Amino acid sequence: MDASEDAAHGATVRGDELPAELQRREARLATIAAAKARLEARQAVEDREKGRSPGDGRKGRGPKPFARDFGVPPDDAQDNFTDPESRIMKTSGGFDQCYNGQIAVDAASQLIVATGLTNCAADNGALLPLVDRVQDTLGTDPTTVLADAGYKSEASFQTLDTRRITAYISLGREGQERAEPSSDTAATQRMAARLATADGRACYRRRKAIVEPVFGWLKAVLGFRRFSVRGQSKVRGEWNLVCLALNLKRFHRIQMA
Numbered sequence: 001m002d003a004s005e006d007a008a009h010g011a012t013v014r015g016d017e018l019p020a021e022l023q024r025r026e027a028r029l030a031t032i033a034a035a036k037a038r039l040e041a042r043q044a045v046e047d048r049e050k051g052r053s054p055g056d057g058r059k060g061r062g063p064k065p066f067a068r069d070f071g072v073p074p075d076d077a078q079d080n081f082t083d084p085e086s087r088i089m090k091t092s093g094g095f096d097q098c099y100n101g102q103i104a105v106d107a108a109s110q111l112i113v114a115t116g117l118t119n120c121a122a123d124n125g126a127l128l129p130l131v132d133r134v135q136d137t138l139g140t141d142p143t144t145v146l147a148d149a150g151y152k153s154e155a156s157f158q159t160l161d162t163r164r165i166t167a168y169i170s171l172g173r174e175g176q177e178r179a180e181p182s183s184d185t186a187a188t189q190r191m192a193a194r195l196a197t198a199d200g201r202a203c204y205r206r207r208k209a210i211v212e213p214v215f216g217w218l219k220a221v222l223g224f225r226r227f228s229v230r231g232q233s234k235v236r237g238e239w240n241l242v243c244l245a246l247n248l249k250r251f252h253r254i255q256m257a
């Protein structure tokens with residue numbers, strides 16, 4: 001009987017499998033369970049970064065009062081089934097599932113000399129890795145770095161000072177009031193003093209003319225407005241390929257000039 005059933009249905013089919021509809025539901029539940037586990041793991045990392053430990057309980061219980069248990073995500077936490085490594089970020093058109101692409105651009109040629117890509121909406125953690133990649137590309141640190149307020153960070157400023165890189169990084173959005181740097185942020189105070197000079201303001205104003213046109217070329221000339229692959233590693237590869245394509249067009253233009 002076993003031999004005849006194997007011949008009729010295949011050796012891998014037992015005959016008591018769940019119907020296809022039930023199999024689909026089980027697979028969906030497994031996908032949801034995996035997403036829930038990712039949210040909990042991510043929340044546990046965030047809680048540890050905020051000084052919490054697994055023993056911390058809810059508000060009113062345990063040695064420290066908190067609104068929720070350690071590692072339990074808020075009710076509005078979300079995870080993407082299609083590309084779990086992407087994140088929801090605010091864009092000019094609202095909120096989208098995104099990655100955050102970064103570039104460093106040479107002032108003289110407007111060639112891209114370093115790229116970066118993260119799944120974090122904040123830019124401030126991306127500055128030093130970009131500077132490191134510039135060093136890898138050119139064999140030396142840049143002498144000057146210009147960046148907008150998204151990249152400001154006392155720790156980054158201290159590292160740039162240590163590496164003798166002169167930076168002009170805005171401490172706030174243009175036209176908005178910003179608080180004076182506190183006394184325990186010496187590197188930020190030095191940055192504020194540098195930007196307060198006429199030379200500092202003139203140097204920082206060059207940032208828009210250097211890097212913003214390159215982003216415009218990526219979108220308008222190459223028509224690149226969304227990634228076509230999934231997963232941070234593959235998306236990073238696509239971002240590098242697109243930046244390389246733009247560099248080739250730019251290099252051709254420079255050679256023809």
